[in-house]
Amino acid sequence: AVEASELNEDHSTHHDVNKEYADLNWDELGFGPIPIDYMYVMKCTKDEKYFSQGTLTRFGNIDMNPSSGILNYGQGLFEGLKANRTEDGRILLFRPEQNARRLQMGAERMCMPSPTIEQFIHALKQIVNANKSWVPPPGKGSLYIRPLLMGSGPVLGAMPAAEYTFLIFASPVGIYHKGTLNLIVEEKFYRAFPGGTGGIKTAANYATVFKPVTEAKAKGFSDVLFLDVTTRKNIEEASTSNIFILKKNVISTPAITGTILPGITRKSIIEIARVLDYQVKERDIPAEELFDAEEVFCTGTAMVVNPVSSITYMGKRIEYKTGVNTVAQNLRTMLTGIQTGQIEDKMGWTVEI
Numbered sequence: 001a002v003e004a005s006e007l008n009e010d011h012s013t014h015h016d017v018n019k020e021y022a023d024l025n026w027d028e029l030g031f032g033p034i035p036i037d038y039m040y041v042m043k044c045t046k047d048e049k050y051f052s053q054g055t056l057t058r059f060g061n062i063d064m065n066p067s068s069g070i071l072n073y074g075q076g077l078f079e080g081l082k083a084n085r086t087e088d089g090r091i092l093l094f095r096p097e098q099n100a101r102r103l104q105m106g107a108e109r110m111c112m113p114s115p116t117i118e119q120f121i122h123a124l125k126q127i128v129n130a131n132k133s134w135v136p137p138p139g140k141g142s143l144y145i146r147p148l149l150m151g152s153g154p155v156l157g158a159m160p161a162a163e164y165t166f167l168i169f170a171s172p173v174g175i176y177h178k179g180t181l182n183l184i185v186e187e188k189f190y191r192a193f194p195g196g197t198g199g200i201k202t203a204a205n206y207a208t209v210f211k212p213v214t215e216a217k218a219k220g221f222s223d224v225l226f227l228d229v230t231t232r233k234n235i236e237e238a239s240t241s242n243i244f245i246l247k248k249n250v251i252s253t254p255a256i257t258g259t260i261l262p263g264i265t266r267k268s269i270i271e272i273a274r275v276l277d278y279q280v281k282e283r284d285i286p287a288e289e290l291f292d293a294e295e296v297f298c299t300g301t302a303m304v305v306n307p308v309s310s311i312t313y314m315g316k317r318i319e320y321k322t323g324v325n326t327v328a329q330n331l332r333t334m335l336t337g338i339q340t341g342q343i344e345d346k347m348g349w350t351v352e353i
C-alpha cells in the first residue's frame with residue numbers, strides 16, 4: 001500500500017498531512033462536502049470476483065465510463081460511518097464491521113462483489129490515517145466516512161457491470177439537522193415495498209424521496225415519515241433515519257422486515273436502551289399510536305439521535321416531549337459518550353485507528 005506521507009511529497013503545494021489540524025473553521029461545521037486530501041480506491045472485475053489491492057490516491061474527480069452500470073442503471077450502494085477524536089487524542093471508528101456486513105448484504109442484492117470485512121476495515125484505517133488532520137477536534141464534530149460500491153464497468157443492456165469500484169471518501173461534519181424535527185406522515189409517496197430494496201443502502205432509495213421531502217420542507221416540515229405500502233397504516237422510517245417512539249415506558253421501533261434500512265445507530269440504541277433497563281420492542285407500529293406517544297426520536301449515523309417535537313398526521317399536529325430528562329437525551333448521551341471515548345466502551349464497539 002502507498003503511504004500517505006510518500007504521496008504527499010509529490011504534491012508539495014497541498015497542505016501538510018502531518019499537521020495536526022487542517023485549516024478549517026471547526027466551529028462552523030455543518031453537513032456539506034469538504035474536500036479532504038486522500039481517497040481510497042479498489043477495483044475488481046467480474047471474472048476476478050474478489051477485490052484485491054486498493055490504493056490511496058489524491059481526492060478528486062474520478063474517470064467514469066459513460067456506459068457504466070452505476071450511471072445507467074444505478075448499480076451502486078453507499079455506506080456511512082464516523083471517526084471521532086477522543087480527548088486524549090485517539091481516533092475511534094464506531095462498529096465498522098457492521099457497515100462492512102451491511103454492504104455485503106446489499107451487494108448480494110445488487111449482483112455486485114464486495115470487499116471482505118478485513119479489506120473494508122483495512123481501507124477505513126488507511127483513509128482515516130491519511131486524512132487525520134480532517135478529523136475534527138473533540139466536541140466539534142466527526143469525520144464522516146462514505147464508502148461507495150458501484151458498477152464501474154461499461155454496459156448497454158440492463159445487466160450487471162463487468163467491473164466494480166469500491167471507493168471511500170470522507171468529509172468533516174458537524175450537526176446534520178439543527179434543532180428538533182417536525183415530521184409529516186407521508187400519505188402519497190412510498191419509500192419501499194416487500195421484495196424491493198428498502199432494506200439496503202442503494203443510492204436510489206435516497207434520490208426517490210427527494211420529491212416528498214422537498215414538498216414537506218416547502219410546507220415547513222423537516223422531513224417526512226413513511227408508511228408501509230402494504231397496509232398503509234404502519235410507520236416505517238423517515239427519509240434518512242430510523243424512528244423510535246416511547247409510550248408508557250416502552251420504547252418501540254419498526255421491526256426490520258426488508259423495507260426498513262437496518263440502521264447501525266438504530267441497532268446500537270436498542271442495545272444501549274436494554275442495558276439501561278428500558279423495555280424495547282421491535283414491532284409493527286400503527287401510525288395511530290403517534291397520537292398518544294410521549295416521546296419520538298429519529299436515529300442515524302449522520303443524525304445520531306434527534307428528538308422529534310411534532311408529527312402531523314391526518315391533518316392533526318401532535319407534540320412530543322423533548323429536551324432535558326428525556327429518554328432520547330439519555331440514550332444520545334450514552335451513545336455519543338461511547339463513540340467519543342468519554343464513556344467506557346463495555347460493548348466493544350469502538351475500533352481505534
Ligand code: COI
Binds near residue numbers: 079081
Ligand atoms: C447516514 O446517516 O449515514 C446516512 O446514510 C444518511 C445520509 C443521507 C446522510
